[in-house]
Amino acid sequence: MATQILMPALSPTMEEGKLSKWLKSVGDKVKSGDVLAEIETDKATMEVEAIDEGTLSAILVAAGTENVKVNTPIAVIAAEGEDASAPVAATPAPAASAPAPAAASAPAAPAIIGVAAEPVEEEYPAGTEFVTQTVREALRDAMAEEMRRDDSVFVIGEEVAEYQGAYKITQGLLQEFGDARVIDTPITEHGFAGLGVGASWGGLRPIVEFMTFNFAMQAIDHIINSAAKTLYMSGGQMGTPIVFRGPNGAAARVGAQHSQDYSAWYSSVPGLKVVMPHTAADYKGLMKSAIRDPNPVVFLENEILYGQSFQVPKGEFTVPIGKAKVARPGNDATIVSFGIGMTYALKAAEELAKKHIFVEVIDLRTLRPLDMATVIKSVQKTGRCVTVEEGWPQNSVGSEIAARLVSEAFDYLDAPVLKVTGKDVPMPYAANLEKLALPTVQEVIDAVRAVTYR
Amino acid sequence: MAGRQAAKAIVETGPKPLSNEQELSAYRAMLLIRRFEEKAGQMYGMGFIGGFCHLYIGQEAVVVGIKLAMEEGDQFITGYRDHGHMLAIGMDANGVMAELTGRRGGYSRGKGGSMHMFSVEKQFFGGHGIVGAQVSLGTGLAFANRYKKNGKVALAFFGDGAANQGQVYESFNMAELWRLPIVYVIENNKYAMGTSVSRSSAQTDFSKRGVSFNIPGEQVDGMDVRAVREAAERALKHAREGNGPYILEMSTYRYRGHSMSDPAKYRSKEEVQKMRSEHDPIEQVRARLLANGIATEADLKAIDAEVRDIVQQSADFATNDPEPDASELWTDIVK
Structure with a gap:
């Protein structure tokens, strides 16, 4: 029986990759463990090994092919004695099996990949040129540019140097800046976070990477x-210019201990600035601002966004901390979101527009200080507000927005403020339960229809 | 149990003598801490100082001996029992006392309190209320020294209690791995709040706590300012020359309770009295000053009067200085 070799997934969030080269040719005998090919994503390069004995009878995807979807057949191995040239039924292996949803009401997973928001052109001067970049590249460029600008900036964390970053955010930094400024630590979060703070008091500007914010607990x-x-306890004498950064919130199928969204926790703390961008341009501009800021900045990234592409202005620019933006204008209702929550918000806005409900989508970008002025200005126009985030509902960022709107813009509200959040449960592992635990585009649509009574 | 808990005798290193000037300055510096802390205790009792107040009485030789060995620009960082460190490093008694009373002339303008004071000018980086935090933070100061190649050494002080925190060992590991210029000074005053070393520590010889990281350590008679100075010179040289961290276990004793609210039921009055009468760090210097003819009783009386005057002034300042303006509530949150 001939065996199909499928494009493997290298990580929980990988959807496609490049087949960079074949190490075996058609007709070669192979045995279990032989390396057949090399594949790469923006995160890593890995080898595809044969899992059976036989003859490589067909190569279905040529070396150098980009964007090969996970689970696509890439080669065929014929067993001993089998006609290596016999065609193989081209049945793609079932894509990550999707058992019947446990609950009939289980909504479809949101299509969260590839919905890039249009750049808000007016943020940048007329004539600004843009390039397409992933969030990952934007973050790396922001750090590299600031490290070139200021010798006191350094990066420290687990696997940031020789491994090039567990999520490849620090790719190339070691090569450019050397091991005095790009520093691999032992697995010792408590220790290196404290070391980073001490180093900032010693006159440096550390960028402390947590492999994920779950470990920053x-x-x-x-x-x-x-x-x-x-700063407060010293009566203004001291200062802690430091950036704590890393992926925050749910990735995909990594379970309760690797999926927590800490946005509400950190954004409740005076003395911190807290940033959680959505687009690559905001990631870059806000990271540069964070590195230059004289205060501690918690920079909450998202693993699923790392690989998404957006328009990023060419050349030098920063985005101010503490300033929300109108990501999509509208008059009927306001959706307030941030980070990956924006993917649900923008998708819902698009669907609602088809039904002639035009929502204004506010991307908070910074959670502390919170730009309530921009939110209130929008609600004064629309009279309605829905908040969207992946974090837990109790004491969420949306809870704060709702409370502030009630106390600061009550007279403008024509409907209760509704929150769309992650569910009040630890993140489950099972694919169907995980989908249920996260917000959905449909939930956002339903909430907007509820507040607009349409 | 007896074997496990057996206290190791203090190694008599035959301390190098101090010069006459050093003996006199050490006497004065230790006396200032002692009198200041006694006054702070009084003022706490009178209700001028609130919250927690941890006195350094009995441990004076540790910071004063280290001050004799350190260089200009070396950094201090410690825990919550920090008044002695600040006075030893040259911070102003008025500013420290006014912080204890929560007044605007305090080092943190009244917003830090006893456990949270800083002086960038004197390279004193706190004053930390979270037990053990100063060890990682101090390791970061040392990291910055190495990064900037400025030749300075960080001194991180912590107690026998803090020595059982996990981040201490995370810091030891990184400090030795990267050869950071830091001296870890473990002030073993025998009690972590009310828990004696033998009840809290599997390895009661704290100088050995760095063994699995290859960090050299030694036990020092922390009641003898000469021994402290000599060991600190060795440790600072080791760290400054790029050899990495060094551990000094200072065998010392606090005469007072853990904080002002500690009834000290966990040890006997006799134990305290024995330390005071046989090992008092100030009395040791005083005896040498007189026996060696460096100072007369009259000279010492004059020093005593001068010190009392400074302390009284600081108490007067700290009681008359106004509280911070209400607007201070909202300042210094972010820059």
Whole structure:
């Protein structure tokens, strides 16, 4: 029986990759463990090994092909004695099996990939040229540019140097800046977070990478007690110019301990600035601002957004911390979101427009200080507000927005403020349950229809 | 149990003598801390100082001996028992006392309190209320020294209690791995709040706590300012020359409770009295000053009067200085 070799997934969030080269040719005998090909994504390069004995009878995807979807057949291995030239039924292996949803009401997963927001051109001077970049590249460029600009900026964290970043955010930095400024640490979050804060007091500008913010829970004492409070406790003498950054929130299928969204936690702490961008341009511009900021900045990234592409202005620019933006104008209702929540918000806005409900989508970008002025200005126009985030509902960012609107813009509200959030449960592993635990585009649409009574 | 808990005798290194000037300055510096802390205790009792107040009485030789060995620009960072460190490093008694009373002339303008004071000018980086945090933070100061190649050494002070925190060992590992210029000073005053070393520590010889990271360490008689100075010189030289961290376990003793609210039921009065009468760090210097003819009783009386005057002034300042303006509530949150 001939065996199909499928394009493998290298990580929970990988959807496609490049087949960079074949190490075996058609007709070669192969045995289990032989390396057949090399594939790469923007995160990593890996080898595809044979899992059976036989003869490589067909190569279905040529070397150098980009954007090969996971689970696409890429080669065929014929078993001993089999006619290597016999055609193989071209049945693609079932894509990551999708068992019947447990609940009839289980909504479809939102299509969160590839919905790039249009750049808000008016943010940049007329004539600004744009390039297409992933969030990953934008972040790397922001750090590299600031490291060139200021010798006191350095990057420290697990796997940031020789491995090139667990999520490849620091790719190339070691090669350009050397191991005195791009520093691999032991697995020791509490220790290196404190070391980073101390180094900032010693006159440096550390960028502390947490492989994910889930691990920063071990270090949260230094983020809050040492970094956020010291300016105040010193009567203004000290200062902690430091960036704590890394992916935050749910990735895909990594379970409860690797999926928490900390936006509400950090954004409640005086003394911190908290940033959670959506587009690559905002990632870049806000990262540059964060590195230059004299205060501790918690920079919450998202693994699923890392690979998404957006328009990024060419050349030098920064985005100010503390300034929300209107990502999509509209008059009927306001959706307030941030980070990956924006993907649900923008998709819902698009669907609602087809039904002639035109929502204004506000991208907060910064969660502390919170730009309520922009939110209130929009609600004064629309009279209605829905908040969208992946984090838990109790004491969420949306809870704060709702409370502030009630106390600061009550007279403008024509409907209750509704929150669309992740569900009030630890993140489950099972694919169907994970979908249920996250917000959906449909939930956002339903909420907007509820507040617009349409 | 007896074997496990057996306290190791303090290694008598035969401390290098101090010069006459050093003996006199050490005497004065330790006396200032002692009198200041006694006054702070009084003022706490009178209700001028609130919250927690951890006194350094008994441990004076540790910071004063280290001050004799350090260079200009070396950094200090410590925990919540920090008044002695600030006075030893040359911070102003008025500013420290006014911070204790929560007044606007305090080092943190009244917003930090006893446990949270800083002086960038004197390279004093706190004053930390989270037990053990100063060890990672101090390691970061040392990291910056190495990064900037400025030849300075960070001194991170912590107690026998903090020595059981996990981040201490995370810091030890990185400091030795990267050969950071830091001296870890473990002030072993025998009690972590009310828990004796033998009840809290599997390895009671704290100088050995760096063994699995290859960090050299030694036990020092922390009641003898000469021994402290000599060991600190060795440790600072080691760190400054690029050999990485060094651990000094200072065997010391606090005469007072953990904080002002500690009834100290966990140890006997006799134990405290024995330390005071046989090992008092100030009395040791005083005896040498007199025996060696460096100072007369009258000279010492004059120093005593001068110190009392500074302390009284600081108390007067700290009681008369106004509280911070209400607007200060909203300042210094972000720059």
